[in-house]
Structures are given as C-alpha cells and as structure tokens.
Amino acid sequence: xxxxxxxxxxxxxxxxxxxxxxxxxxxxxxxxxxxxxxxxxxxxxxxxxxxxxxxxxxxxxxxxxxxxxxxxxxxxxxxxxxxxxxxxxxxxxxxxxxxxxxxxxxxxxxxx
Amino acid sequence: xxxxxxxxxxxxxxxxxxxxxxxxxxxxxxxxxxxxxxxxxxxxxxxxxxxxxxxxxxxxxxxxxxxxxxxxxxxxxxxxxxxxxxxxxxxxxxxxxxxxxxxxxxxxxxxxx
Numbered sequence: 001x002x003x004x005x006x007x008x009x010x011x012x013x014x015x016x017x018x019x020x021x022x023x024x025x026x027x028x029x030x031x032x033x034x035x036x037x038x039x040x041x042x043x044x045x046x047x048x049x050x051x052x053x054x055x056x057x058x059x060x061x062x063x064x065x066x067x068x069x070x071x072x073x074x075x076x077x078x079x080x081x082x083x084x085x086x087x088x089x090x091x092x093x094x095x096x097x098x099x100x101x102x103x104x105x106x107x108x109x110x111x112x
Numbered sequence: 113x114x115x116x117x118x119x120x121x122x123x124x125x126x127x128x129x130x131x132x133x134x135x136x137x138x139x140x141x142x143x144x145x146x147x148x149x150x151x152x153x154x155x156x157x158x159x160x161x162x163x164x165x166x167x168x169x170x171x172x173x174x175x176x177x178x179x180x181x182x183x184x185x186x187x188x189x190x191x192x193x194x195x196x197x198x199x200x201x202x203x204x205x206x207x208x209x210x211x212x213x214x215x216x217x218x219x220x221x222x223x224x225x
Contacts (some may be wrong), residue, residue: 032213034213034214037218041216042218043203043216043218043219044155044203044214044216045216046213046214046215049212049213052210057214058192065159089155091213097162097164097168098143098160098167098207098209099145099157099168100213101156102155103152104154105155111191
C-alpha cells in the first residue's frame with residue numbers, strides 16, 4: 001500500500017532562516033500532495049498543495065517542490081518567523097481510495 | 113460555510129461510560145473521515161465514508177468503536193464502553209473530489225478517567 005515518509009521529525013531554526021521538510025511517497029499514481037500546519041491545540045490546516053502537473057508552487061514565504069521521478073516533495077519556508085512554529089504534515093493520496101496517507105509530522109521550532 | 117463542525121469540543125467521562133462524538137461536514141463534501149491523534153501514535157485514520165457509505169473501517173481499534181453516517185450532513189463516532197486508553201483528540205474531516213485535501217474540524221478532546 002501507499003507509504004509516506006517525512007523527515008526530519010524535529011527542526012529548529014533561527015528566526016529569519018529557511019526551513020525545509022521532505023517527504024517521499026511510494027505510489028507513482030499519486031497526483032496531489034497537500035501540506036498541513038497544526039499549531040498547538042488546534043486543527044491541522046491546509047497551507048499549500050501541489051498537483052503532479054507542476055514542479056513547484058509558491059505562496060508568499062512558503063513553497064512546495066515536487067520531483068515525480070524520485071517520488072519526493074518538499075516544503076520550503078523562507079524568512080521564518082516565530083508564528084511558523086508548529087507541526088507540519090505532508091500527505092499523499094492512497095490510489096484507488098478517497099483517503100490520504102499522512103507523514104509522521106515535523107515539529108518546527110523557530111527561535112527568536 | 114462554517115467549515116467542519118464537531119461537538120463536543122471537550123469531553124471528560126468515566127471509564128465504562130458511552131461516549132458519542134458528532135460531526136457535520138462541509139455542505140457538498142461527499143467524503144468524511146474520522147481520525148484520532150495522540151502524541152504516541154500521531155494521526156490515525158479510524159474510518160471513512162463516501163456518499164454516506166462506510167468504505168474503510170480497518171483503523172477502528174476494536175468493537176467498542178462504531179461510526180455511522182445517516183445522511184450527508186451528520187456523522188457520529190461512538191465508544192462503548194470507554195477506556196482510559198481512548199483518551200485522545202478525535203478529528204473529523206471532509207473532502208470533495210473537486211477540492212482535494214481535507215478540511216478538518218476543531219476536534220474533540222476526550223479524556224477517560
């Protein structure tokens with residue numbers, strides 16, 4: 001079945017630095033990859049997504065890149081701010097179903 | 113749209129009692145998912161429905177857990193009898209084929225003492 005691996009599990013960066021979180025997936029038929037941000041005590045919220053027909057998508061300080069050949073996708077956060085501190089989850093669809101497989105999460109700490 | 117609505121937000125119950133969690137998906141979304149989140153196990157998919165029909169309940173821990181979706185705007189997750197190890201945050205999420213991804217509800221924090 002589909003498997004999604006996410007690295008690193010924790011990441012600490014200085015405010016203003018960049019952060020990169022990487023995920024790999026196993027199902028080559030996967031065609032949509034969302035990223036979720038979960039702040040402490042709150043729900044996971046979709047922050048950016050990418051479809052398989054593009055290699056990169058940007059939204060202000062966040063971007064996602066996709067390498068379909070290597071079957072990995074990454075979240076990039078530039079000019080990090082303390083409010084970026086949260087747990088980030090990647091996900092990939094489980095082909096033939098309506099569900100998504102989530103990565104195990106990355107706890108990002110932005111140090112002021 | 114008010115998003116995915118879950119109730120109650122918090123539930124504290126004694127071991128052995130029945131617990132019912134409720135969810136109203138976003139109107140027009142045809143898939144609904146129940147997740148459980150703990151520090152130890154992360155986000156676990158318990159069950160999901162498509163067009164009100166249960167599709168995959170392989171994540172339901174045991175017979176004490178049951179879920180229903182009687183119509184497109186309402187679902188319940190029931191635990192009977194509850195146990196302390198059921199303590200977790202339970203999220204409901206919905207999606208549609210056109211939007212992709214999930215929209216999560218605010219969750220129900222369940223504590224079984």
